[in-house]
Amino acid sequence: MIQIDKLCKRYGESTVVDDVSMVIEPRTMTTIVGTSGSGKSTLLRMINRLVEPTSGRVLLDGNDTTAEPAYLLRRRIGYAIQGLGLFPHRTVADNIATVPRLLGWSAERVSARVTELLELFQLDPGLYAAKYPHELSGGQQQRVGVARALAAKPNVLLMDEPFGALDPIIRTKAQDDLLGIQRRFGTTIILVTHDIDEAFRLGDRVAVMSQGRLLQHDRPAALLTQPADPFVAQLTGSGDKSLKLLSLTTAGEVADQGIVTGPNVSWSMSLRNVLAELVWCGAAAATVVGPDGDPIGHVTLASILARGRQAR
Amino acid sequence: MQRIDRLGVLLSFSGALALTLLPLVVFKANRIVPGEPRALLDLVPTAALALYFTLAVAAAVAVFIQSPRIRLLTALIGIAALAIAVASAADILTPAGNRVVRVAPGAGFWIVLIALGLLATDALTRLRPGPVLRVATLVVFLAATLAALGSGFFDDLSIMREYAVNATRFAHEAQRHLLLALGSLGAAVIVALPLGVLCHRQPRLRNAVLGVLNVVQTIPSIALFGILMAPLAAMALAFPALAALGLSGIGAAPAAIALFLYSLLPIVGNTVVGLGRVSPAAVDAARGMGLTAGQILRQIELPLALPTILTGIRIVLVQNIGLVTIAALIGGGGFGAFVFQGIGQTAIDLVLLGAIPTVVLAFSASVVLDALTDLTRRVPR
Amino acid sequence: MSRSALVARLAILGLLVAFLVAPQAFAPVFAPLNEYGAPAIYDQGDLLELALSHLWLVLIAAAASTVVAVALGIFVTRPAGAQFLPLSRTLVNVGQTFPPVAVLAVAVPLVGFGQAPTLIALFAYGLLPIFENTIAGLESCPPPVLEAADGLGMNAWQRLRQVELPLAVPLIMEGVRLSLVINVGTATIGSTVAARGLGEVIIAGLLSNNAAFVLQGGLVTALMAILLYDGMRLLEQRYLPTSRN
Numbered sequence: 001m002i003q004i005d006k007l008c009k010r011y012g013e014s015t016v017v018d019d020v021s022m023v024i025e026p027r028t029m030t031t032i033v034g035t036s037g038s039g040k041s042t043l044l045r046m047i048n049r050l051v052e053p054t055s056g057r058v059l060l061d062g063n064d065t066t067a068e069p070a071y072l073l074r075r076r077i078g079y080a081i082q083g084l085g086l087f088p089h090r091t092v093a094d095n096i097a098t099v100p101r102l103l104g105w106s107a108e109r110v111s112a113r114v115t116e117l118l119e120l121f122q123l124d125p126g127l128y129a130a131k132y133p134h135e136l137s138g139g140q141q142q143r144v145g146v147a148r149a150l151a152a153k154p155n156v157l158l159m160d161e162p163f164g165a166l167d168p169i170i171r172t173k174a175q176d177d178l179l180g181i182q183r184r185f186g187t188t189i190i191l192v193t194h195d196i197d198e199a200f201r202l203g204d205r206v207a208v209m210s211q212g213r214l215l216q217h218d219r220p221a222a223l224l225t226q227p228a229d230p231f232v233a234q235l236t237g238s239g240d241k242s243l244k245l246l247s248l249t250t251a252g253e254v255a256d257q258g259i260v261t262g263p264n265v266s267w268s269m270s271l272r273n274v275l276a277e278l279v280w281c282g283a284a285a286a287t288v289v290g291p292d293g294d295p296i297g298h299v300t301l302a303s304i305l306a307r308g309r310q311a312r
Numbered sequence: 313m314q315r316i317d318r319l320g321v322l323l324s325f326s327g328a329l330a331l332t333l334l335p336l337v338v339f340k341a342n343r344i345v346p347g348e349p350r351a352l353l354d355l356v357p358t359a360a361l362a363l364y365f366t367l368a369v370a371a372a373v374a375v376f377i378q379s380p381r382i383r384l385l386t387a388l389i390g391i392a393a394l395a396i397a398v399a400s401a402a403d404i405l406t407p408a409g410n411r412v413v414r415v416a417p418g419a420g421f422w423i424v425l426i427a428l429g430l431l432a433t434d435a436l437t438r439l440r441p442g443p444v445l446r447v448a449t450l451v452v453f454l455a456a457t458l459a460a461l462g463s464g465f466f467d468d469l470s471i472m473r474e475y476a477v478n479a480t481r482f483a484h485e486a487q488r489h490l491l492l493a494l495g496s497l498g499a500a501v502i503v504a505l506p507l508g509v510l511c512h513r514q515p516r517l518r519n520a521v522l523g524v525l526n527v528v529q530t531i532p533s534i535a536l537f538g539i540l541m542a543p544l545a546a547m548a549l550a551f552p553a554l555a556a557l558g559l560s561g562i563g564a565a566p567a568a569i570a571l572f573l574y575s576l577l578p579i580v581g582n583t584v585v586g587l588g589r590v591s592p593a594a595v596d597a598a599r600g601m602g603l604t605a606g607q608i609l610r611q612i613e614l615p616l617a618l619p620t621i622l623t624g625i626r627i628v629l630v631q632n633i634g635l636v637t638i639a640a641l642i643g644g645g646g647f648g649a650f651v652f653q654g655i656g657q658t659a660i661d662l663v664l665l666g667a668i669p670t671v672v673l674a675f676s677a678s679v680v681l682d683a684l685t686d687l688t689r690r691v692p693r
Numbered sequence: 694m695s696r697s698a699l700v701a702r703l704a705i706l707g708l709l710v711a712f713l714v715a716p717q718a719f720a721p722v723f724a725p726l727n728e729y730g731a732p733a734i735y736d737q738g739d740l741l742e743l744a745l746s747h748l749w750l751v752l753i754a755a756a757a758s759t760v761v762a763v764a765l766g767i768f769v770t771r772p773a774g775a776q777f778l779p780l781s782r783t784l785v786n787v788g789q790t791f792p793p794v795a796v797l798a799v800a801v802p803l804v805g806f807g808q809a810p811t812l813i814a815l816f817a818y819g820l821l822p823i824f825e826n827t828i829a830g831l832e833s834c835p836p837p838v839l840e841a842a843d844g845l846g847m848n849a850w851q852r853l854r855q856v857e858l859p860l861a862v863p864l865i866m867e868g869v870r871l872s873l874v875i876n877v878g879t880a881t882i883g884s885t886v887a888a889r890g891l892g893e894v895i896i897a898g899l900l901s902n903n904a905a906f907v908l909q910g911g912l913v914t915a916l917m918a919i920l921l922y923d924g925m926r927l928l929e930q931r932y933l934p935t936s937r938n
Contacts, residue, residue: 003513049602075602083599089615099601158600318776433787434780441861476868530918532878535895535911542904634792642899651798655886660802667795674790682786 509585
């Protein structure tokens with residue numbers, strides 16, 4: 001668990017982060033979203049003390065982060081940034097091995113970990129371990145950047161616009177991979193982005209920042225249905241607010257008992273996509289099938305519309 | 313692809329013009345009087361005909377053949393033929409046991425040599441040899457030249473005559489030249505590298521230091537040598553212990569200090585530029601992963617800046633080798649001693665005895681350090 | 694250049710001119726450098742005349758090197774001269790390893806003592822930075838800009854004249870300035886082969902062990918180099934739009 005307690009950062013007259021407090025539950029993904037200059041990156045960088053707070057404190061599993069030297073703290077926390085900061089003079093394997101070597105792992109353990117991570121990120125170790133970063137595509141570099149951040153099996157991973165430089169298709173793939181990794185290893189991830197869709201798609205909880213202040217920190221649906229601030233409403237609510245809300249819920253979560261005539265939809269499909277399917281087929285209801293392909297219930301057009309209206 | 317190589321046309325034309333208008337060898341009654349041209353064909357008909365034939369082939373290759381390997385080979389054969397022909401002429405022209413007459417290569421020789429040299433250089437450039445191969449080529453070429461000169465075959469040529477007279481001094485001045493150039497470079501690296509790192513960290517310090525060093529760079533070398541003479545002489549007078557160590561107002565001490573001062577700017581400047589080019593994202597990531605400041609400097613910043621720093625060191629070394637020649641004016645020794653002595657006596661052979669090794673030294677230093685720079689450059693520019 | 698920097702340069706210029714016009718007025722400044730009543734101010738010739746002769750030598754050589762180097766730089770970057778480009782690059786690198794003294798020493802037997810060998814050495818030595826920067830400047834023109842020029846229907850000459858050269862001018866001028874600074878210093882060595890210039894003052898000081906002479910010659914030369922460099926940059930910023938910043 002990460003507790004951020006009344007954190008402030010001032011540079012001279014200007015306050016970049018203004019009295020932010022929040023609690024981040026373990027094994028969740030929190031996204032911090034805001035415009036540029038909102039203080040979101042500074043907030044993130046205060047967690048691993050790349051920026052020292054002017055006042056306030058950060059507790060990591062109950063321990064004050066200032067209790068140990070900053071560089072030791074950082075070796076326990078994964079860190080990935082936009083542009084990745086891969087070391088251009090080191091091979092992919094050496095890049096990934098950075099923190100394990102700093103921690104004094106044995107050579108065999110380091111190389112086993114590098115191989116394991118390369119395979120996890122679908123990079124053939126025989127082909128890629130000895131390559132230099134400039135020999136990789138953007139998407140591959142991004143995967144190496146995340147692999148490097150995860151190398152020493154940190155419990156916490158901080159990411160600052162990690163997908164900012166990727167084009168949309170690779171970006172979606174990278175987001176899926178990250179979700180998969182988060183579920184698989186239970187890593188606590190805090191990810192900063194300026195993209196509200198990315199924030200909604202990835203975050204168990206979304207923190208909205210503006211002008212150094214934390215406006216709202218809540219579940220995505222709550223941000224849509226109960227915005228705490230006009231800015232949050234403006235940020236989340238363009239014309240497709242209802243569709244955004246529908247995309248946060250899967251068919252399996254709201255399926256009613258009984259089977260109806262109509263198209264079959266997967267339990268994991270978002271209500272937004274179910275709606276699209278119903279519009280496409282001209283049907284009024286759809287049968288929801290579970291992971292094993294058996295029908296587990298149904299959703300009706302009317303119930304979806306009713307849920308979408310909650311956004312008002 | 314064009315059939316005719318324009319560079320080849322230019323080189324062949326210049327060479328042919330030089331051959332028809334200018335002498336390949338000149339005969340001088342002694343080392344100071346102007347020479348009178350001698351016709352190679354009358355002196356050594358066989359060698360001359362062989363040379364003309366070789367040069368004709370080289371010209372044809374330069375104009376019509378594109379392959380860099382063949383061009384390089386013919387250029388080298390041409391250079392060898394040229395040297396052999398002129399050396400045989402010198403042998404014929406010099407009466408046995410005569411130590412006064414001088415047979416020197418004429419203007420025609422130098423122009424043809426330059427044309428062939430350019431042809432070889434162009435071919436080498438087009439071959440794009442890697443760093444190791446470049447150094448190997450240099451070593452082979454230097455070894456072959458030294459072996460040829462050491463064989464005694466060229467001993468009757470005027471420059472070699474001048475060398476024979478000054479052989480012991482030559483070794484001494486060479487040693488002095490290298491010591492001054494490398495010693496001041498070593499001292500400068502020790503000071504300039506940390507200074508460069510500090511300047512990278514502190515923009516205010518950077519402006520001040522680079523400003524001062526820029527001004528130092530504009531002080532003409534003879535003036536800086538001279539300016540340092542006075543305080544050094546005073547110091548030697550005030551502290552006899554320093555004088556006992558060899559410190560004095562004239563000689564190597566002011567030269568070494570002046571060279572050291574000139575060396576600082578390129579190294580500090582390139583260290584600052586090199587460190588400034590290191591991607592901020594890489595440094596941020598390194599910090600974020602828990603590298604200490606020292607680890608970031610040693611493992612990330614310096615390795616990435618190394619090629620740029622080495623470029624600065626190359627500039628300094630080449631510049632120092634050239635500047636040491638001027639140190640001879642204040643008694644600092646080195647090859648410049650021959651140059652200025654030669655200028656004083658209007659003895660061109662003596663001037664060349666000082667100038668040619670200086671150029672060879674500077675050129676070799678440049679090739680070696682360039683290769684080193686390439687080897688450390690893992691990242692494409 | 695900031696206002697204070699400009700004022701500082703003007704002050705230096707004023708001081709320099711004052712020293713050259715009335716050197717004896719500065720005698721008290723240099724007197725402590727010498728013992729036994731040796732002259733504190735160079736007395737074997739007119740300092741102003743030497744300075745002007747020095748400057749003249751440098752400017753003539755620089756003008757000639759600029760014309761030749763820019764012309765050559767343009768030639769090797771055109772299709773007609775492309776075969777000369779690789780060699781030119783190598784020659785620039787090799788040429789920089791030639792020490793100025795060597796160039797000077799080799800020029801003496803060709804043209805005798807005096808201004809001529811110095812002019813040749815300064816000319817040859819000044820070529821390199823300008824040539825190098827001309828090539829770099831012409832090659833650094835962004836390809837889209839060149840394509841746009843072609844697309845607008847410019848012929849090769851118009852493209853060179855209206856697009857490439859204006860974009861390359863800042864780098865070319867940087868080369869000219871570098872060349873000037875190097876040559877102001879190198880010209881002092883010309884005095885060893887009897888060229889008239891400030892080197893005479895320095896060498897007279899070296900020969901008679903007169904530190905004041907050496908310092909005078911060195912200072913005047915260094916200040917001239919600094920003022921030339923900054924003055925050139927000022928002119929560029931004033932009159933060449935692409936040189937700003």
